[in-house]
Amino acid sequence: MLSYDRNKDRVLKQIMALSFTQNELVLFLDTHPDNQKALAKYHEITAELKELRKFYKENFGPLTNAEVTSKTDWEWIKSPWPWEN
Numbered sequence: 001m002l003s004y005d006r007n008k009d010r011v012l013k014q015i016m017a018l019s020f021t022q023n024e025l026v027l028f029l030d031t032h033p034d035n036q037k038a039l040a041k042y043h044e045i046t047a048e049l050k051e052l053r054k055f056y057k058e059n060f061g062p063l064t065n066a067e068v069t070s071k072t073d074w075e076w077i078k079s080p081w082p083w084e085n
Helices: 008-031 036-060
Strands: none
């Protein structure tokens, strides 16, 4: 696993940047489906984003309510809201 910053805001900004990059690569691949370099970069970014989202959830709580996995605890409500630093 990669080493990530322990600052919540910086990790969230990194997730946002990777998500933006991933979306841009999707749009590019829609018009250039045979571009192997872009496809490889898409898979690289997607894997990194998955790991970073996992790190965020484990350290700061779920990013969305769809990421709540506990069958006995509604963990979504336990982490601070974005405006509650």
